[in-house]
Amino acid sequence: MLDLVLVTPDYHCGVVESAGSWLNCGFVYIAGELRRHGVRVQIYDAMTKRHSVRRIGQELAARQPKAVASTAYTSTFPAAAALLKQVKKLIPNCVTIIGGVHPTFMWEEVLTDCPWIDVVVRGEGEEVLPRLMAVLNSREKWQEIAGLAFRATSGQIVTTGQAPFIQDLDRIEGAWDLVEWQDYTYYIFPGSRLGVISTSRGCQHNCSFCSQQKYWQQKWRGRSAEAVCREIELLATRYGVNVLLIADEYPTADRQRWEAILDWLCWRKLDLKLLLETRVDDVVRDRDLMAKYRQAGIVHIYVGVESTEQERLDLFQKGIQLNQSMEALEIINSHDIVSETSFVLGTAEETPESIARTLELAKIYNPDFAHFLLLAPWPYADIYNQLVPYIETEDYAKYNLVEPVMRSRTMSRNELMDAVLACYKEFYFHKLGQWAQLPAGFKRDYLFRSMRVILKNSFITQHVNKLGGMPQKIKELLSKTGVV
Numbered sequence: 001m002l003d004l005v006l007v008t009p010d011y012h013c014g015v016v017e018s019a020g021s022w023l024n025c026g027f028v029y030i031a032g033e034l035r036r037h038g039v040r041v042q043i044y045d046a047m048t049k050r051h052s053v054r055r056i057g058q059e060l061a062a063r064q065p066k067a068v069a070s071t072a073y074t075s076t077f078p079a080a081a082a083l084l085k086q087v088k089k090l091i092p093n094c095v096t097i098i099g100g101v102h103p104t105f106m107w108e109e110v111l112t113d114c115p116w117i118d119v120v121v122r123g124e125g126e127e128v129l130p131r132l133m134a135v136l137n138s139r140e141k142w143q144e145i146a147g148l149a150f151r152a153t154s155g156q157i158v159t160t161g162q163a164p165f166i167q168d169l170d171r172i173e174g175a176w177d178l179v180e181w182q183d184y185t186y187y188i189f190p191g192s193r194l195g196v197i198s199t200s201r202g203c204q205h206n207c208s209f210c211s212q213q214k215y216w217q218q219k220w221r222g223r224s225a226e227a228v229c230r231e232i233e234l235l236a237t238r239y240g241v242n243v244l245l246i247a248d249e250y251p252t253a254d255r256q257r258w259e260a261i262l263d264w265l266c267w268r269k270l271d272l273k274l275l276l277e278t279r280v281d282d283v284v285r286d287r288d289l290m291a292k293y294r295q296a297g298i299v300h301i302y303v304g305v306e307s308t309e310q311e312r313l314d315l316f317q318k319g320i321q322l323n324q325s326m327e328a329l330e331i332i333n334s335h336d337i338v339s340e341t342s343f344v345l346g347t348a349e350e351t352p353e354s355i356a357r358t359l360e361l362a363k364i365y366n367p368d369f370a371h372f373l374l375l376a377p378w379p380y381a382d383i384y385n386q387l388v389p390y391i392e393t394e395d396y397a398k399y400n401l402v403e404p405v406m407r408s409r410t411m412s413r414n415e416l417m418d419a420v421l422a423c424y425k426e427f428y429f430h431k432l433g434q435w436a437q438l439p440a441g442f443k444r445d446y447l448f449r450s451m452r453v454i455l456k457n458s459f460i461t462q463h464v465n466k467l468g469g470m471p472q473k474i475k476e477l478l479s480k481t482g483v484v
Contacts, residue, residue, distance in 0.1 A: 002065040003040040003133060006031060007056065008047040009070055009079035013400040019453060020186040021048045023179055025196040025247055026071065030125040031175035037130035043178045046083070053079075057086035060094075067136060069097035069121070069129065074378055075400040077102045081114050088116035095136055099125050102396075104162065105380035107149035111157045120149040123163030124201075126172055165219065169201065170227040176239060186243040187453045188446060189273070195241035199228045199261070200248045220253050225260035229268075236270045246276040252286065259289060265296035277302040280328035290335045299446065300338040303328055329367050336443050338450075342371040345423075346416050348390050350408035355419045362423075363430055368447060372423040373401040374416060428454075 006027040027043050034041045042063070046056045060068055068087045072080040084096040099121035103110050107120040119142065121128045128147040135141040142148055147163025166172070174197075184194040200222040235241040252258045265272070274296065280303045286293070293301075303325075325341075332339040343358050362370050376399040377387040390406040392413060398405050404413035404420075411419070432451070438444040 001040070002042060002063050004034065004067045004069060004129075005042045005044050005060060005063060005065045007044045007060070007068055007070050007083060009072065009076050009083055010046050010051055010053065010056065011076040011079040011397070012047070012050070013075065013402050018456075019188065019450070020194050020243075021184050022194065022245065023048070023184050023196050024071070025174070025198055026125070028174040028176060028179060029172050029198070030129060031178055032173045033126040034130055034133065035175055036173075037134070039130060039133045041175070041178075043175075045180070045183065048183050053082050053086050056083050057090045060087055061090040064091065065094060067095040067097055067133065069099065069125075071100040071125075072098060072102045073100055074102045074376070074396050075398070076100075077106075077110075078395075078397045081110075081117065085114070085116045095119065097121060097129075097132070099128075102378075102380075103149075107159060108157055111149060111151060118150060120159075121147060121163075122149060122159065122161070123147040124166055127166055128163050165201075165221065167221070169221055169223045174231070176234065179239070181239055181241075186273075186275075187456075188449045189243060192243045192273075193240050194243045194245065195235045195239070196245045196247050197228070197231055197235070198248045199223055199246055199251045200253065202250070220250060222251075222254050222257055225257050225264065228261055229264045232265070232270070232272070233268070236272055242271065243273045243275070246274060249277060250279065250282075251276055252278045252282040255282075255285065258286075259292075262289065262292050262296045266292060270297070272297045273300075274298045275300040275302075277304075279303060280325045283328035283331055284324050287331050290331055290337075294335050294337055298337060299442070300340065301332050302340040302342075303332075304342060326365050329365055333366065333368070336441075338369070338443060338446055339367045340369040340371075341365070341367045342373050344373050344375050345420060346374040346404060346406065346408060348387065348406075348408055350416065351410050352415075352419060355423065359423045359426060362427055368431070368443075369450070370427055371401075372420045372427075374404045374420060375406065376401050377406060 006024075008024050008027070024043075024045060024047075027045075031041045031043055042065075044056075044059065046059075051059065068084065068091075070080040070084055080098055080100075084098060087094055088096055096116060096118045097120075098110065098117055103120045104122045107122060110117060110120055119132065121132070124147075128145065131145045132142065132148065135145070139150070139153060142150055143152075143158070143160060146160050149157065149159040152158050181193060184196075186192045186194045200220060202220040232244065235244065265274075276298060278301065283290075283301070283303060329339050329341065343362055345355055345358065358372075362372075375387070377384050377391055378399065387406060390408065392407055393405050395405075404416045407413050408416065428451070431447075435444060435447045435451075438447070
């Protein structure tokens with residue numbers, strides 16, 4: 001009999017998913033550790049398969065597992081809760097489990113509002129789930145496991161706290177053979193096989209709007225360079241991965257470890273294209289390594305600039321200076337690497353004038369891709385209490401950095417949304433003219449391929465007609481470059 005199915009919720013908002021279909025590598029690592037403890041486990045990526053709640057219920061009812069676990073950050077929580085409700089309806093004796101950032105902090109609300117959810121995992125699933133599965137049908141023993149929240153036999157909601165962090169990340173080996181690899185591709189390169197790995201966990205910085213530093217308690221732990229390289233080798237040679245996302249928030253934190261990974265990639269020559277996220281201050285620090293970044297196969301770097309005003313950076317507690325952001329983007333661009341960043345809009349003090357300034361400075365900063373994100377007030381973030389007076393909806397599904405959930409002092413939510421869409425429209429019409437002047441080669445091709453994908457899949461396209469549609473000269477440019 002199947003013990004446990006790990007299921008992603010069917011949630012879509014047209015941002016990251018517009019570029020590719022991404023596997024949940026967290027489930028892969030959890031499944032590996034569960035299997036090491038003798039648990040019969042499957043991974044069911046309903047999000048990538050775009051299976052409805054009804055279809056998810058049918059699939060799971062056919063498998064009849066003892067337990068089903070899902071994961072959620074704030075915007076995906078309603079979808080995760082809905083799928084677990086369907087599971088409990090169709091398989092009443094199945095134990096329903098949820099983990100992830102949102103339930104870790106909001107466990108009491110989750111268990112109060114969702115009586116069909118049996119237990120919340122608070123912390124790293126690799127540590128907690130094997131222990132839970134060992135005593136799954138002995139609820140009285142759940143109290144002995146750190147990292148859970150549940151209803152006691154009395155009906156009272158209790159928690160055993162948050163589980164301690166795993167210190168030796170090298171001992172965790174992913175169950176990569178459970179991945180349905182045909183589902184994962186990077187749309188910029190048709191026919192590619194897209195892998196996702198995590199080389200570290202956490203961040204020691206203190207960004208006030210960020211859920212990750214809170215979840216990881218401002219601590220950073222890295223896998224050894226040797227373990228990371230073994231995993232990359234496995235994915236490339238056994239599973240045919242040729243595009244690889246390094247999904248951790250801060251893979252470059254330890255420069256010595258990071259350079260060792262780069263050196264191995266340069267030596268091994270696996271013909272991989274790598275995508276990653278890091279901080280602007282690490283890019284500036286690694287100016288002397290950037291040629292090695294490119295030689296190692298890194299083709300796309302996202303850095304969180306967040307604002308073009310020092311006052312707002314200080315409000316967000318980013319710990320960077322304005323000049324570092326522009327310098328980092330210049331360094332990335334000068335090494336034939338695609339640069340991507342984001343600007344957070346929608347604070348209480350936002351005005352049409354401040355948004356216009358951000359847009360103009362975004363052009364000067366000159367990233368290849370920019371996201372104009374609307375501040376999402378995670379209910380557990382450090383900045384949350386300052387934002388409460390401006391929050392106008394508690395529909396967590398909208399807390400996705402795309403849809404406005406709060407107003408500013410002077411702008412309504414609709415006005416903020418219109419302003420953000422106008423930023424996207426003007427920024428990318430500006431960029432297309434620049435891209436057309438680039439010499440033929442990898443970067444020019446990548447950028448126009450990406451624009452084709454954005455126009456096909458992104459939420460931006462759904463709204464462009466609201467702003468008057470696409471100017472004729474832009475249509476002509478896109479036609480000439482083969483984008484449309």
